[in-house]
Amino acid sequence: MKYGNKAFANLFLLIAFFLFIGTFLINISSIWIYILQRASEAALIGGIADWFAVTALFKHPFNLRIPHTNIIENNKERLINTVSNMVNDTWLGKNFLGAEINKIDFYGIIIKIIEKDKYNKKIRFYSRKYLIKFLKYVKTDKFNKFVNGKIGEALDENLSERIVNGITLFVKGGDFDKTYGILAGYIKNYAAKYETKDITKKIIELSSLEIMNSIKISGKRLINDNFDNAIINLCDFANITIDKNESSLKKQIREVIEKYKDDSVIKKIFIFVARETNVLDVELLSNEIIAKIKNFINEIRNDPLNDIRLNIKDYALSILDNLDEEVKHQVLNNIETIIHKNSDNLRDYLLSYLDKASGKRFIKNRLLSFIKSDGNNIMSQFNEPIKNGLMTAGLNTVKAIIENNKSYILNKNLFKEKFDYGISLIRDEISEKSGEINSFFRRNTVYAMKLNHSIIGKLVKRYLESLDHKKLVGQIESKIGNDLQYIRINGALVGSIVGILIALIGLFLKSVR
Incomplete structure (x- = not known):
């Protein structure tokens, strides 16, 4: 708040007070004294009333706990909620922020960054600096473990299944026909x-x-x-x-009985008795x-x-x-x-x-059926050798690529040449896709804003809640206190003008009577 305005308002109120007292002390019967008396009286009343109203916003006037004073402190929670909701929903609402984001020229911003030489130099300097550090890192066991670890993580995710799926896609694809023709010719x-x-x-x-x-x-x-x-x-x-052969069977049965009878005298007697008595x-x-x-x-x-x-x-x-x-x-x-x-x-x-087409189709279907039923089991037996081989090949490939290109990093002039060429390619690519770039950044920025929009109100609320009464009042006074003092000044001025009008109306009514 500008303290000059407060002092000016206090001075204006003090002048009105002294004029009011002075007009009563001077025993002069004059129309002008009468008008001045009424004007100073009204100005004093208006000034004091507005001072009370302004003061009541921030504290208790005269430290008296008069109802409906010290409004900000008594309504702090409601004030904080109102301000945070207003900022979140109205001042910085989703629609407003979305419209403003869609006005941003992201393509232009990127081009300005790329085309500014000071940015290019900094990017080139730090890029080369960290690439040189990277070349040293490549020679360490830590790098080997890192690369092998990443390749291992990628290969651990159903390696057998992915190989089988790859073979299946190959067999189903058109390339299999060429391979089949070669194999058939060889066979x-x-x-x-x-x-x-x-x-x-x-x-x-x-x-x-x-x-x-x-x-x-x-x-x-x-x-x-x-x-x-x-x-x-x-x-x-x-x-x-x-x-x-019923007759032959009966004959065999009779022969068995006869053989049984001839085994001993007792059996012979038993059979004889059985026959004679019709038991057998x-x-x-x-x-x-x-x-x-x-x-x-x-x-x-x-x-x-x-x-x-x-x-x-x-x-x-x-x-x-x-x-x-x-x-x-x-x-x-x-x-x-x-x-x-x-x-x-x-x-x-x-x-x-x-x-024949039928032969190729038969072999293809049989091969697919075999891969589907036994492919994973067979490949799982070779998981570790394949994994180790791929890890070794992957690490060697990465190191070979780095080794073949390290001269472009170590040689400052070569690095600048390649860097500038890369920046040129990026600029050309961006220029061709300016609309797509703006659309991409705008769309994703708006999406991120809408996804996290409630944070705005929460941050405002959290900040206001962190302020004690003194700081909160101080910040409000620093922003709107100046205008509030003008209210006091305007109240005194308007009061004095109204007082003059009342005095004139009173004099007019007396003269008419």
Whole structure:
């Protein structure tokens, strides 16, 4: 606040006071004295009233706790909230700031910075300074650990999966067709020169495990799919065979009984007595035995859960799981013989199949299926060697690039030349995309402003809350105190003018009366 205005307001009030007192002390009957008396009286009243109003904003007048005085301190919290909200929502609202940001020429600012020589020199100086430090840092183990660490972090994120995905994309892409053509040509040239007998033997040697597994799987599938029909047919065959050979079976039963009788004298006597007393009827016994056998067979035939039927199936499956080496060897030899006999035809067919679209499509689909099912498992076995190899190659590449370009840093003139060339490229690039640059910076600045706009009000509020009453009043007085003193001066002036008018009106009314 300008203290001169306050002193002038106090002086004006003091003059009004002395004039008011003086007009009462001077015992002169004069119209002018009367008018001066009324003017000074009104000026004194107006000045004191405005002084009270202005003072009541900041403190209690005469230190008397009169209601509705010391307004700023009593309403500090509401004042702070009002000011912070006004600044945040009105004075510096989102729409206003957004409009102002969109007027900023970011492109022009960047160009001015680039084109100013003093900025260029500083940027060039510090760029070269820190690049030279970087060259020294490159030679340390710390740099090696840093680069390897960064490469390792990048490679640790599903390396196997990314390699498999890359191979999958390659196989699905157009480049695979070219690679396939090269591989197919190589295979055809190789197959044309190679002895079919050797190829057959190689196939059997390399694929023996897969062949036997395929035989086991196919055999089990065949048993599972056809066992019920096979067991039914077998049981039907057994029943038919029994019916056709019933007389022969009865004969065998009689022979068994006779053999049993001839084993000892006691058995002979027992059989004789049984026959003579009709306890043992050989014909009836034979029919009963044959009927029991057929019932037993029919139970196996008709009940899928029959224990013997299930045991037969389990036994058949177990044979495939427990093939001895001799059987395996015999099977593989037979397959080798079959392949060898048909090797020429098979080779011609495979070579022609490679040239067909269907062949390429089949191989491509099989390869994709293999990659999908086993790719990650296979690649995970090579994770560490691949990772270590890539880390070494990456570090060596980085160092080679730095080594090849360090002369441009160490040589001051070369560095200036390359730096100026780079700045020129940047300037040209910026010039071509001035609209895009302005749009980019404006859009992102407005976005950042809107995202953090509430901070404005919070900062204002936090600052005002940090001020005690004395500092807050002092800052308000320093900003608006000068205008408030003019209110006091204007109050006294207006009061004196009103006093003169009242005096004139009073004199006029007296003269009329």
